[in-house]
Amino acid sequence: MTDITRILVLGGCRSGKSRFAKQTADNMAMDKKIYLATCVPTDREMKTRVKRHQDDRGPDWATIEEPIRIHETIDRACTQAKVILVDCLTLWISNLLFQGKDEAGIMSAVDLLEDALNRATCPVVLVSNEVGYGIVPENSLARQFRDMAGLVNQRVARAVDKVIVSMAGIPVQIKPESGNGQGLGKEI
Template sequence: MGEIILVTGGARSGKSVVAEERAKSFAGRPVYIATSEPYDDEMRDRVAAHIDRRGDDWETVEEPLALAKALDETDGAGARLVDCLTIWLANFMLAEKPWEPEVETLLEALKRQKSPVVLVTNEVGMSIVPENALARAFRDAQGSLNQKVAEVAGEVTLVVCGQPLRIK
């Protein structure tokens, strides 16, 4: 199994930059697997900022749902950076598609990868309990997803204020 690295933190904590640097530390041209679907101008601006920051050194694959397939299809080249698991999970929940089987499919795919995989995710459970059922379900699902990916990861880094703290 290739190296599996999970980078987590709060919103705007600097986790994507930390993950990009980690992915670039491996040999080969890195592959950026984007899970977002920019539906509005604000999200398009965020995506554009990520693209500008990365520059032309990356291959980009856009895949909002079939993450295991994208990993399998890009295995054997450079490191892959998945940004991010939080948006990936939200894509399933907002489409009212079952996410649990997809998590198991992802975990199996991670275990068979030869090239490194760096995954970005948000830590969403460190605040108040949300007032609505969908937000609570999302928070719980994200916590479950993060725990399962952290279990198969050989390295887990928490990013706070742009500073990485390796916790596994």
């Protein structure tokens, strides 16, 4: 096991973040790898995406589907896993919003996630979308989602050992800083 036990991988859509997160987890363990899926596939296109992700992972990954109580799943899975990959936090936020959670409710769920990460006895790699680079959404639910994603990403980034941002398929480490004194990350 590595000294780095909790990693957040951020990026936009099709940025390579999930692929990098899976490779990172694969490098941490040869077996007993658990993929914690937060997606609730509700249409054919999303079911196709889920199937593609499953095929990409291969048979050495066990999948646990949990859209809401990911903290409990991390606690349980750490007893049997050598690494857990959580994909993804932004879908988890969507699920919480659709359950009627407001900012306080979502932040309470993040508290539970942080506690689970602190208790984790195996490495945990988390994936999340960086959605704040785009235009301001036109409707209040989309703005609420964007704002919650930004707040959750900030909280989780503080709680983990390492943060990677993937842009155009290039992963760049932003935490801990590269040590150049200028706050610039380094390509990995």
